[in-house]
Amino acid sequence: MPDQTTFADALLDADHPVPEGLSDAFGHKAGKRFDIYRNNVAVSLTQALETGFPVIRKLVGDEFFKAMAGVFLRAHPPEDPRLQLYGRRFPGFLxxxxxxxxxxxxxxxxxxxxxxxxxxxxxxxxxLSVTGLTPEAVLVLKPILAPASLVIRSRFPIYDIWRVNTKADAPKPGTDPQDVLITRPEFDPGPHLLPLGGVDMARHLKGRMTLSEAMAPALALNPKADISALLSVFISTGALTLDRTDP
Amino acid sequence: MLDVTPRTDLPNAVGIGYKAQHFTDVMNAPGAVSWLEIHAENYMGDGGRPIAQLKALAERFPISVHGVGLSIGGEGPLDREHLSRLSHLCGWLNPASFSEHLAWSTHEIGFLNDLLPLPYTEATVARVSDHIDQVQDAVGRRMLLENPSTYLAFDETTMEEVEFLSEIATRTGCGLLLDVNNVFVSANNQGWDARAYIDAFPLHHVGEIHLGGHDEDEDEHGRPVLIDSHGREVVDPVWELYRYTITQSGPRPTLIEWDTDVPPFAELEAEAARAAAILSPVEA
Structure with missing residues (x-):
């Protein structure tokens, strides 16, 4: 009588024997019949990763990605049924x-x-819209990053790498590190290259500091940072909001 | 006798499993499509296009929320967080129907993303019924439980699948979702007679019927195995079994499921029209 632990262990590891107590309903032990479930699990989770990480797939190639996804999904099956969020641990795994x-x-x-x-x-x-506001009025606002906005710091040219693998005629990636802001104006998110100091400034956009105050530590850490570039990237992409209601 | 008690608020007409790529087609020219079914888990984000589309669709169509990840047959307790997400979705959307599967999919190691099979015993009846009570309490509405496609059998099974489902419906007051393709698939895989299954099924509990496509394979003993893939059109013997079913049950809300290799909307609508042609003449 297989319990679900035995069943699940054998599902994820093809080296496990098929659990006892399962048959093909015609007098034979379940062999290939059990493999159907093994296959369903592995194929569907691999597809979820392929959908979620198309650029990684392109960078390593289809076959390698499938094999790597097989290793990942066995070590880290989804934590809950929302497959659209599957792969939170994939960067750490890579x-x-x-x-x-x-x-x-x-x-x-x-x-x-x-x-x-x-x-x-x-x-x-x-x-946050700054239409009609003077620069002075903008600088004293205390916005936060919108829920759909996030920043990523990298030692690698990840913006260029992403772009060359998703857009036609994108330039070849350089070698300089690139930090990225992700946000969406309406429904379709995109990455934006962050200027020097962007990640440090984002860290202070928690609603307690004005834009001007949030820029100060970023400028202290990055003396060459460009104030107008910093303001412009967060405001023009619609990355900020004054709405602090927790969804 | 044919029971006319409404089991859901879905119309006795044909719906399709909604796919985001069909949004514009469905909104502009739904044709034979009268209602839509969504997978609950795809609408558990906080916002963005999925939620915005769903709100727009719900203004025009009755919506059926179909969960694929609750793991009602799981040996462990139900995932409270998932149940609360489901309850939240049903709360703001107020769908015409909510359904889930007779299956398990979550274990301590995580969510396995497949509808895994259960042994049909008294102990399983008790556990599944207990879970359904919790679901119906949390969601605040009656649910429909769907019969599975299965590929293997448990030695410990002591009950027929139909008897098992009937017992759960009786104990919990839940309705049943009869997937006619699943009946066809399981009957082939388990050596049952599909029509005898329908004859024995408590059709008065059925609030919805599913139709979908399956694939054919073969096991190591040369026996054909059918796989519930939802990746192609409904085959003729399943259409016949559907006609046989609703002739006995009376009309029921009927859904065309097509989840992988999803075709252009026109092809899906043609399947819906075919179902509607069988369904419409059937008298309540």
Whole structure:
């Protein structure tokens, strides 16, 4: 009499024997019949990862991705049934997966792809609009990052890498590190290149500091940061909001 | 006798499993499609396009919420967080129907994303009934429980599937979702007679019927195995079994499911029209 632990263990590991007490309903032990369930689990979760990480798939190739997804899904099955969020642990997995050690940027590119999905499903809020406001009035606002906005710091040119693998005629990636802001104006999220100091500034956009105050520590850490570039990237992309209701 | 008590607020007409790529087609020219079924888990985000689309669709069509991840047959307790997400969705959407599967999918190691089979015993009846009571309490409405497609059998099983489902419906007051393709698939895989299954089924509990496509394979003993893939059109013998079913049950809300290799809307609408042609002449 197989309990669900035995069943689940054998589902995820083809080296496990098929649990006792299961038959094909015609007098034989369940062999290939059990493999149908094994296959359903592995194929459907692999497809969920392929859908969620198309750029990683392109970077490592279809066959390698499938094999790698097989290792990942067995180590980290989804934590809950919302498959649109599956792969939260994928960047960390990539950072430690020896066969891709020669591609050290994969983990950060995976973070970017994961961030796009999180942004896609995030709560909708009214975005900060500065129309009609003087620069002085803008600088004393205390906005926060909208739920659909997030930033990623990287030692690698992840914005270029993402772009060259998703857009026709994108330039070849350079070598400089790139930090990224992900947000969406309406429904379709996209990454935006963050100027120097962007990640540090985002960290202070918690609603307690004005924009001017949030920029100060970013400027202290990055003396070459450009004030207008910083303001412009967060405001023009609609990444900010004054709405602090927790969804 | 034919029972006319409404089991859901869905119309006795044909719906389709909604796919985001069909949004514009469905809104502009639904044709034979009278209602839509969504997978609950796809609408458990906080916002964005999925929720916005669902709100727009719900203004025009009756919506059926169909859960695929609650793991009602799980040995462990139900996932409270998932149940609360489901309850939240049904709360704001107020769908015409809510249904889930007779299956398990979640274990301590995580969510396995398949509808896994159960042994049909008194102990399983008790556990599944207990879970359904909790679901109906949490969601605040009657649910429909769907018969599964199965590929293997448990030695410990002591009850027929139909007897098992009837007992659960009686104990919990839940309705049943009769997937006619699943009946066809399981009958082939288990050596049952599909029409005898329908004859024995408590059709008065049926609040919805599912139709979908399956794939054919073969096991290591050369026996054909049918796989519930939802990746192609409904085959002729399943259409015949559907006609046989509703002739006995009376008209029921009927859904065309097509979840993988999803075709253009026109093809799905043609399947819906085919179902409607069988369903419409049937008298209540």
């Amino acid at each position: 950072a430690g997966f020896k066969p891709v050690r020669h591609l050290p940027y994969l983990a950060d590119v995976a973070k970017l792809e994961l961030g796009l999905r999180q942004s896609y499903h995030a709560a909708d809020v009214v975005r």
